[in-house]
Amino acid sequence: MKSFYFKTFQRDSKVYLSRSSSFLGPIVFFLITITLYPLAFGSDEEKLAELSAGIIWISILLANLLSHQFIFNEDYKDGSLDLVLASGKSLFLWASIKIFVNWCFSSLPLIFLSLLTSFMLYLPFDAALILALTLFLGTPILSMFGALAGALTLERGNIVGSSIVIPMCLPALILGILAIQSYKNEEVLFYIFLLAAFLFFSIPILIASCLGAIRLHFE
Amino acid sequence: MRQFFNQLISFPYFFKIAQISFPYLFLLSISVILLGVLWGVFFSPVDVTQGEVYRIIYLHVPAASVAQSIYYTMVIASVTYLIWRIKMASVFMISMAPLGAIFTFLALFTGAVWGQPTWGTWWVWDARLTSTLILLILYLAIISLFSSFDRRASIDQAVSIVVLIGGINLPIIKLSVEWWNTLHQSASITLSGSSIDNEMLIPLLISILGFYLYVTAIGMRRMQVEILKREISHNWVKRIFQEKK
Numbered sequence A: 001m002k003s004f005y006f007k008t009f010q011r012d013s014k015v016y017l018s019r020s021s022s023f024l025g026p027i028v029f030f031l032i033t034i035t036l037y038p039l040a041f042g043s044d045e046e047k048l049a050e051l052s053a054g055i056i057w058i059s060i061l062l063a064n065l066l067s068h069q070f071i072f073n074e075d076y077k078d079g080s081l082d083l084v085l086a087s088g089k090s091l092f093l094w095a096s097i098k099i100f101v102n103w104c105f106s107s108l109p110l111i112f113l114s115l116l117t118s119f120m121l122y123l124p125f126d127a128a129l130i131l132a133l134t135l136f137l138g139t140p141i142l143s144m145f146g147a148l149a150g151a152l153t154l155e156r157g158n159i160v161g162s163s164i165v166i167p168m169c170l171p172a173l174i175l176g177i178l179a180i181q182s183y184k185n186e187e188v189l190f191y192i193f194l195l196a197a198f199l200f201f202s203i204p205i206l207i208a209s210c211l212g213a214i215r216l217h218f219e
Numbered sequence B: 001m002r003q004f005f006n007q008l009i010s011f012p013y014f015f016k017i018a019q020i021s022f023p024y025l026f027l028l029s030i031s032v033i034l035l036g037v038l039w040g041v042f043f044s045p046v047d048v049t050q051g052e053v054y055r056i057i058y059l060h061v062p063a064a065s066v067a068q069s070i071y072y073t074m075v076i077a078s079v080t081y082l083i084w085r086i087k088m089a090s091v092f093m094i095s096m097a098p099l100g101a102i103f104t105f106l107a108l109f110t111g112a113v114w115g116q117p118t119w120g121t122w123w124v125w126d127a128r129l130t131s132t133l134i135l136l137i138l139y140l141a142i143i144s145l146f147s148s149f150d151r152r153a154s155i156d157q158a159v160s161i162v163v164l165i166g167g168i169n170l171p172i173i174k175l176s177v178e179w180w181n182t183l184h185q186s187a188s189i190t191l192s193g194s195s196i197d198n199e200m201l202i203p204l205l206i207s208i209l210g211f212y213l214y215v216t217a218i219g220m221r222r223m224q225v226e227i228l229k230r231e232i233s234h235n236w237v238k239r240i241f242q243e244k245k
Helices: A006-018 A021-042 A045-065 A068-078 A080-087 A091-106 A107-118 A127-153 A159-181 A187-215 B003-010 B013-044 B051-085 B087-119 B127-145 B152-180 B198-230 B237-245
Strands: none
Touching: A006 A021, A006 B013, A006 B152, A021 A045, A021 A107, A045 A107, A045 A127, A045 A159, A045 B152, A068 A080, A068 A091, A068 A107, A068 A127, A068 A159, A068 B127, A080 A091, A080 A187, A080 B013, A080 B127, A091 A107, A091 A127, A091 B013, A107 A187, A127 A159, A127 A187, A127 B152, A159 A187, A159 B127, A159 B152, A187 B152, B013 B051, B013 B087, B013 B237, B051 B127, B051 B152, B051 B198, B087 B198, B127 B152
């Protein structure tokens, strides 16, 4: 007998796999944005190397915005959210799993891609590894804020969601960039630990507020 | 005390109090602001390093102070709403957010005007300026939530969640922006003392007090309007307007 949570995980993964737009959308968007920067700033190697960490972080931040709507929207529309709320299961765990699956399909591919694109943007290899690590710690924060925005605007997905998400995610972006910039020094650990602290600090708060935001549609 | 508080969060009672006290509070705030600003502009001494231009401090510092304070009071209101479901708290948040946005903009604008002669540029990407800009964006995002739902209770709940998350996040944003860059002169007035000369400090404090009074007065007025919007079909509102006739 598989548990409810495992089934949620399985079902969500199947849904994301069967709908190519949900995981290919962010990838295409990410690649396009990455291509835009050299076209706009010129292909000068030094300049791009200096900008590359920021370019990749910003592109991933923006690409992440595309996938918020998928987290709770469908369940809300087909009524299964109602049943989950009424079932008495741990909503916290349920929402965490949904956000985790969303992260696996929208952010994880982008982290691997960012390693590849960092070569295209002339980022040194050591810095690229730090970049991947900061993205690994930072993108779950983006996903959770995205889930919150998606949960707030279930009825109508609009620009309101993204305008809330981006300012809130700034610490993740800043700490990530600072870590990459200081990849040669000892300080890099300091920023990475801070980023990790920000991640673990935000998990309970953001998921709890996600649930609050979902409930307000059923009052 | 408890009874007074309970009365204050009932809409008709608050409406009555605000109706009576608004004109006095408004006139008082305008006169205190005028006193502070005029004293500051005409009677306080000239700054040694910055010259006459420093006098914009009598608008800049109060505006920035009010802009931040409004956000923190909104955070308190959001907690109050989420725990006790006091409707007055959401009325407060929704009335104050536009005021906060206006004062944040005023702080940024006067800061730019001040920065041009002293730093030689309208804008720098410095920690305080950036976090104030983010505060402005946050206010605007909250205001844009006002029309994103059909039901009143949903709006209240959504606004208070976002205000609360923003309130938790704001210190983190500030700290991370500070690590990123800093150029602005550090805070001149702290609880332990002040690095400003008394002759400049007193008009500044008067001006700050005036701004707070002004925000209180206008905030009360805005809350009255918001209450009327919500309670338009209730009997006590109808009674008030019949008495007027």
